[in-house]
Amino acid sequence: MSKVIDQFRGKFHWLSNFYNCPVPFEGLTFSNSEAAFQAAKSLDMKERVKFVDLDAGQSKRLGRRVELRPDWEDVKIEIMRQVLKSKFTHNPELREKLIATGNTELIEGNNWNDRFWGVCRGVGKNHLGKLLMEVRAELVN
Numbered sequence: 506m507s508k509v510i511d512q513f514r515g516k517f518h519w520l521s522n523f524y525n526c527p528v529p530f531e532g533l534t535f536s537n538s539e540a541a542f543q544a545a546k547s548l549d550m551k552e553r554v555k556f557v558d559l560d561a562g563q564s565k566r567l568g569r570r571v572e573l574r575p576d577w578e579d580v581k582i583e584i585m586r587q588v589l590k591s592k593f594t595h596n597p598e599l600r601e602k603l604i605a606t607g608n609t610e611l612i613e614g615n616n617w618n619d620r621f622w623g624v625c626r627g628v629g630k631n632h633l634g635k636l637l638m639e640v641r642a643e644l645v646n
Contacts (some may be wrong), residue, residue: 508609508610508611509609510545510609510610510611511614511624512613512615513613513614519599519602520603520611520637521589521613522537522539522542522633523561524538525537525560525561526592526596527596528591528592529591529595530545530617531553531579532583533553533557535556535564536557536558536559536560536561537561538588538592539561539564539565539590539645540559540560540564540583541591541592542585543556543564543571544556544564545572545584545588546568547572547573547574549572556568559563582632582636585632586636589637589640590640590643593640593641594644599646602646603637603640603644610634610638611634611637611641612631622636
């Protein structure tokens, strides 16, 4: 295994929040982790339900239009952590693949200028990659 996985596409698409797999989160089951995360932007259950069957792209677009919960900026990283824990604990084949990455550094390299969750042109905080590595460490222990 290489020392770095620097994009979540191709054979590593399963690391992406756009990868389709059931993700149970706070009483609903979503089609992908992006939908679960975007739904959590709202505290209104009627709004959250709208995300259940959406693909990741549709979820991301709808997530831009929901009324953000007042604490969103304070809780979004922890919510992503919980969504990822759900993705990898409820999908045993994905859990095994994540564990099999060993100590490989995970970097959500992208070309859409996401420098919060990932890294674009060498710059970014890579919060998604860091959370995936945290979840991997928890699953191993």
